[in-house]
Amino acid sequence: MSQTAHSNAHNNARNNAQDNAAQGAPGAATASATTSATASATASATAIVADDEDLPRAELVRMLAAAWPGLRIAAECEHGPAAVEAIDALGPDIAFLDIRMPGLSGLDVARAASGRCHVVFTTAYDSHAIEAFEAGAVDYLLKPVSPARLAQAVQRLQERLAQRQPAAEIDTLVERLAARMRGSEPVTPRLRWISASVGDTIKMFSIDEVLFFQSDEKYTRVVTASDEAHVRKPLKELAAGLDPDAFWQVHRSVVVRADRIGRATRDDLGRITLHLKGHAETLAVSQAYAWRFKPM
Numbered sequence: 001m002s003q004t005a006h007s008n009a010h011n012n013a014r015n016n017a018q019d020n021a022a023q024g025a026p027g028a029a030t031a032s033a034t035t036s037a038t039a040s041a042t043a044s045a046t047a048i049v050a051d052d053e054d055l056p057r058a059e060l061v062r063m064l065a066a067a068w069p070g071l072r073i074a075a076e077c078e079h080g081p082a083a084v085e086a087i088d089a090l091g092p093d094i095a096f097l098d099i100r101m102p103g104l105s106g107l108d109v110a111r112a113a114s115g116r117c118h119v120v121f122t123t124a125y126d127s128h129a130i131e132a133f134e135a136g137a138v139d140y141l142l143k144p145v146s147p148a149r150l151a152q153a154v155q156r157l158q159e160r161l162a163q164r165q166p167a168a169e170i171d172t173l174v175e176r177l178a179a180r181m182r183g184s185e186p187v188t189p190r191l192r193w194i195s196a197s198v199g200d201t202i203k204m205f206s207i208d209e210v211l212f213f214q215s216d217e218k219y220t221r222v223v224t225a226s227d228e229a230h231v232r233k234p235l236k237e238l239a240a241g242l243d244p245d246a247f248w249q250v251h252r253s254v255v256v257r258a259d260r261i262g263r264a265t266r267d268d269l270g271r272i273t274l275h276l277k278g279h280a281e282t283l284a285v286s287q288a289y290a291w292r293f294k295p296m
Helices: 003-022 024-041 052-069 080-090 105-111 124-133 147-162 169-183 237-242 287-293
Strands: 047-048 072-077 094-098 118-123 141-142 193-196 202-205 210-216 219-224 228-229 247-251 254-257 262-267 272-276 282-285
Touching: 003 262, 024 193, 024 237, 047 052, 052 072, 052 094, 052 147, 072 080, 080 094, 080 105, 080 287, 094 105, 105 118, 105 169, 105 287, 118 147, 118 219, 118 247, 141 147, 202 210, 210 237, 254 282
Parallel strands: 047 072, 047 094, 094 118, 118 141
Antiparallel strands: 193 202, 210 219, 210 254, 219 228, 247 254, 262 272, 272 282
8 A cells, every 4th residue: 555545544534533523423422411411410419318316317428428429418307397397498309218217207207208309218127118119119228228229229319310200109108108017016005094183183084085185394285175184294105105096196296186176277378277176276287297188
């Protein structure tokens, strides 16, 4: 081959390579576009982390920072009501929720978050976690969380955000999980009677008479249709002995008998007030428990 022909062939090959680099192969362009879309969708992603235990919560936040540097943790919540308030106020893309939290569990928070943000359950109970995952929850993390399992969950979340998949409606799943957990928990003896000291008298109330319990500084107020009294036992301890299907927590300081709720009204600011059957006193519902009164 002459020097001129060799030079022309070299120039043509170089020009073709430059053209290919400039235009990009179709496969490369698609991959680049997908990567760009994923990066764009996840660069501004926000999340909350809710766990009543400080160390697991802090460890998950630390691991998320390593697995997903672009994820912004908008709030770290120590209990369920704070998580609901954070979801309402901040509108995160993702909520990492410990299933078992006192007062308002991760399942209760998930009810409030259903359809509003992607939910990832964290749990130390494998059977519950598998049920959640197989039933269609975004994902679950089994404690202690492993980096590999977290990376897998992060990838799934990033794909859902990149594809702009709406957050799943998980009310049915939550009900199934709640029933499953109730079946696996040790049975707590139910309260049948409330005894309250009033001066030198002991008043006895059947649990079926009680309309609601209300925290009142160092005491708990017990209210029936025709009487009331105060007991020294905290509301949290009393609530543990109540049937959760019969008595609903509607505020951090109020547990009400569900079948005595006549109606719930909502004002212009979205605040819910309960009106009881045969009793003039009304009860406020906090935002953390407003999910109980969603229209069917």
